[in-house]
Amino acid sequence: MTLRSLALFLLVAGTALRSEPTPTTALAPTPPASPTPAPAPRLKLHGRIEAERYFAPGDLYSVPLPVFHGTDSAVMDTAEIVVFKDKVSTLLTIAAFKMPAYAKWEFEGMEPKDYLIAFFRDNILRDYRHEFPESSIESARFLPEVYAGAMVAFTLMPGGSAFTPPAPASPLAPAPVAKRGHLVFVRNGYIYVIAAELAERVTQPATYKLTTQEEDRLLFGRLAAVLEALRFGPDIKPSTAAPSSADEDEDDEDEDAAPADAQPAPPATPESRGN
Numbered sequence: 349m350t351l352r353s354l355a356l357f358l359l360v361a362g363t364a365l366r367s368e369p370t371p372t373t374a375l376a377p378t379p380p381a382s383p384t385p386a387p388a389p390r391l392k393l394h395g396r397i398e399a400e401r402y403f404a405p406g407d408l409y410s411v412p413l414p415v416f417h418g419t420d421s422a423v424m425d426t427a428e429i430v431v432f433k434d435k436v437s438t439l440l441t442i443a444a445f446k447m448p449a450y451a452k453w454e455f456e457g458m459e460p461k462d463y464l465i466a467f468f469r470d471n472i473l474r475d476y477r478h479e480f481p482e483s484s485i486e487s488a489r490f491l492p493e494v495y496a497g498a499m500v501a502f503t504l505m506p507g508g509s510a511f512t513p514p515a516p517a518s519p520l521a522p523a524p525v526a527k528r529g530h531l532v533f534v535r536n537g538y539i540y541v542i543a544a545e546l547a548e549r550v551t552q553p554a555t556y557k558l559t560t561q562e563e564d565r566l567l568f569g570r571l572a573a574v575l576e577a578l579r580f581g582p583d584i585k586p587s588t589a590a591p592s593s594a595d596e597d598e599d600d601e602d603e604d605a606a607p608a609d610a611q612p613a614p615p616a617t618p619e620s621r622g623n
Contacts, residue, residue: 394427402430404444408538410579414438439510439545440574444538455534460497461490464532467539468501472530480508486527487564498533500571502564509550524550529567531575544570 395404403410405427413423414432421434429443447455455463465488476483488501509526527549531542546567548556558566 393423394425395430397423402432404430404442407581408444409442409581411442411574412577414440433510435511436551437547439547440570441541441543442574443541443543447534447537447539451539452537460492460534461499464490464497464499464534468499468530468532472541473503476503476505476508480505482506483508486560494575495533495535498531500568501530501532502567503528503530509547510545511547511550513550513553524553526550527563527567529564529571531571535580542571542574544574 395402397403397413400413401410402413402423402425404425416432416434416438417436418434421438422431424431424433428445429441432438432440458466468488469485473483473485483503483505486502486504488499491498491500505526505528507523507526509524511526513524527546529544529546531540533540544567546563549558549563
C-alpha cells in the first residue's frame with residue numbers, strides 16, 4: 349500500500365459497518381463508558397490482539413483497544429493501518445508507513461512543519477476530496493514538542509461520516525458534516541497518522557451544541573490519549589511525548605493551518621457545520 353492510498357483506506361474501512369442494520373433504539377446522549385469485550389476480528393488480522401492490546405505487524409507498536417459501545421464493533425487492519433470501529437461512537441485509525449528513500453530525503457531537506465503540512469494536504473486531504481469534494485481543513489496546528497514536530501489537523505467532510513445519522517426531517521436536508529481529527533508525526537523512519545471522528549456531531553444532531561473550540565479540544569484530547577498509550581516496539585515504555593491539554597490551550601492562537609493552498613481555513617460557521 350502506498351501513501352497515496354492512505355485516506356481512501358480510512359474512508360472505505362471507516363464506512364464498512366454503515367451498510368449493516370442499525371439499532372432501532374435511540375442513542376443515549378453520552379454512551380456508558382464501561383468497556384465491552386474485544387470483538388472477534390471479521391477477517392484474519394495482519395497484527396494480533398493480546399491482553400486487550402493491538403500489536404501491529406512486527407511489533408512496530410502496540411496500543412490498548414478502545415472502549416467499544418454496542419455489539420456491532422470490529423477491528424480491521426492491513427500491513428500498515430488498523431481501524432477500530434463501532435456503530436455508536438468509536439472510529440479510530442492508526443497508520444504507520446515506512447518512509448521510502450525519497451520521502452526521507454524530502455523530510456530531511458524540509459522543516460518538519462512544512463513537510464507534515466505538505467504530506468497531509470497532498471495525500472490525505474486530496475483523497476478525502478476525491479470521495480467527498482467539499483472536504484476541507486478547518487484548522488491545523490504544528491506541535492514542535494512532540495517527536496521533534498507533529499501536526500494536528502481537523503477536517504470537515506460533508507457526507508463523509510462513518511456513522512449513520514438519524515432520519516432527516518426533510519429529504520432535502522443537507523448531508524451531515526463529519527469532523528475528524530488527525531495527528532501526524534514521523535518516528536524511526538515511519539510516518540504515523542492517528543485519526544478519530546467526532547461521532548456525536550452526526551449521531552446526536554438534536555442535542556449537539558459544542559462550539560468549534562470545544563470540538564477541537566475534545567478531539568485533541570482523544571488523539572493525545574492514544575498517543576500517550578502507544579508503545580513503540582515490544583519492550584518500549586509508554587510514550588512521554590504526548591501533548592497535554594495545557595499544551596493545546598497554549599497553542600490556541602497559533603496560525604499553523606494547512607489547507608490545500610497552505611493558507612488558514614476560515615472557522616466553521618453553524619451553516620457550514622450542518623447544524
